[in-house]
Amino acid sequence: MKILVTGGLGFIGSHTVVALQNKDYEVVVIDNLSNSSLKVLEGITNITSKTPEFHKLDLRDKSSLLDFFAKHQDISGIIHFAASKAVGESVENPLLYYENNLAALTYLLQNLVNLTEQNIIFSSSCTVYGEASELPISESAPVKKAISPYGNTKQVGEEIISDTCAAYDNLKAISLRYFNPIGSHPTNEIGELPIGTPQNLVPFITQTAIGKRKELSVFGDDYPTQDGTCIRDYIHVMDLAEAHVVALERIMSSKTEENFEVFNVGTGIGSSVLEVVKAFENASGENLNYKIVGRRPGDVIAAYADTKKANMTLGWKAKRSLEEALKDAWEWEKSQAKARV
Structure with missing residues (x-):
């Protein structure tokens, strides 16, 4: 089967x-390379001995997208990642996020509903829950007003997909609300490659440890948590990747109970920023x-997943530890430093 992966x-x-090609799916990749590199294609090939078909394309370009689907009507499923993803940046530049995350999704769906039958996995986020009133967070938790424009794009994105699934019987979707992906592939062939200053904790940690950054800023130590720093659920990126494949197979084997389903994807373990720092030092x-600095706009106090639904319904469970993810992230950072020499 041919699977389209945007972003x-x-x-x-x-x-x-990589996870798809390891299960012998034929993969077509769309990416506009705004926050990625063609070198990643080489890394994927080195890991899997297969090169996915690649198209440099911006989903906001309606005519190019229309032309793409006219030539690729044999796609069996889509996994949609293409979006801007940094909470802090979204607060500073909300219009970029609304255009890139919502207009692109709308244009993609406009093409999908014209196909005979289509399946889509949506890259959502735990930010849809806002500041959750109960922990761990289950899928039945209320979707509160988003704290950041990024979180709002994920809320509205889910609404757009849900409404479209209700209107078109040929479209089925699963939204994966995942928590904080970290780590890298253990081969060091691919990993997180932030352009400019990292917006996420772990790449900033590894860049500080390697000497690329002077110090790590810890945003706030006065939150109502055990050590005063924010708590998140950190999941190894390969566990997350495998969850996407499992979700896609659920749709394509007609096991879904509704046209639009939602699953949390996390470890179920909450770790504070300072706990992650300590775990990294150990690993x-x-x-x-x-250095402790002031709070960052858009950050919630704590978020970690109730994973029972994904464990039982999808048959998926995170297998890799925080320490393993941090070790992989560190090995990736060191490999990039060697490549720069």
């Missing part, structure tokens, strides 16, 4: 392409230079 050269997308043997 397939990005961090999560590239690892999912790497490095002492990390960090």
